[in-house]
Amino acid sequence: MDAVALSEERAGDVAPVSTVNRMAVAVLALIGVLISVYMSAYTFGVLGDIACGDGGCQIVQNSPWARFMGVPVPVIGLAGYSMLLAAAMLGVQPAFARSRAVPLVLAGGASIGLLFSAYLTYLEAFVIHAWCRWCIGSAILALLIFACVVPEFRRMRRSE
């Protein structure tokens, strides 16, 4: 996919900006939002049980580390993925293709998300000693999103 976005007012004097990476971030973040909604529904008792296979998700979700500073982890994930989704959706619009805020939000959000996922994965491996498949899925998403936002770091540097 060779997607480009042209800022309408500046289309005549600047090169097109590739937004393929932002499209990929949007799709990945949307999957993250859906996983977070599913996990939040479980946390708040909307779901009776969770599809997890070996019960690791129940162990992780009912451990003391299922909350971070009092907030359920799936809710934090929902907020983070929603922010990335919104930024990516804006970033593919011609009017926002050259916005300075979009690379900042994408790069910052993806970095924090990756660090947080690494911390949660560490807890699963070495503290809780149980694996939640949905959490692992979310960690992989965070890694992929980070890989997709690498060009945003370059855009941030160029705009300085």
Add this chain to the structure above:
Amino acid sequence: MANRKKAAANSGSNMKVFYAIIAVVAVVGVGAIFYAARSGGGGMATEPLEFSAEDAGALLERARGVSVGNDDAPVQMIVFSDYMCPACAHWAGRIEQMLKAEFVETGRVHYTYYDYPLGGSFVHTFVAARAARCAGDQGRFWEYHDRLLGTQSAWMYSNSTPVNQFLQMGRDLNLDMQTFESCVRSDQHAEVVTANRLLGETLGVRGTPTIFINGRQLAEWSDYDAVRAAVQAAGGA
């Protein structure tokens, strides 16, 4: 210029593909979540079961109280109670404790608890009743019952089902959490709790707590001296 027009046209068609992918992921994902919510693990039963008039008789036979004390005690006492009702918390926290110490543990009263989930604004009471029964499966009904009613104000105002608080109470009692959680998050004990409520309706229970001493409804239950007098009059002296 021609290249820029071509790039703009490509961009437009790519955006259509992009929006199509987003729409497909969203629709499939939301559909999967709804499906899981409706069918995942049988779902957590949060309300009494629905039953027809023809089924009522069979359901009534499934009513089961939880008893403590001497089966052959001269005084048979039963209580219909709701875990979200403040008056029930008063009964359990003050009267019931003294009653158990003075009459149940001395073999003079056989005491039986029946669920009577009031429903309405007491939206979490059915799950609470089921959770207590799940704890009862591991022999800890009364401890769990006491915790539910003793911490009532901490969970009864929750906007969503306070599953985590119910699970924490189980953890505090050192229950086997795998078993306890799968029980709470299922529809286990939904039938018996529904049956208990039906039994209460059949006996004329209209509110909670409703207490019967040897089959007669106790009018004054909020004052321990009055309850003690009623028990003694019924043969528990």
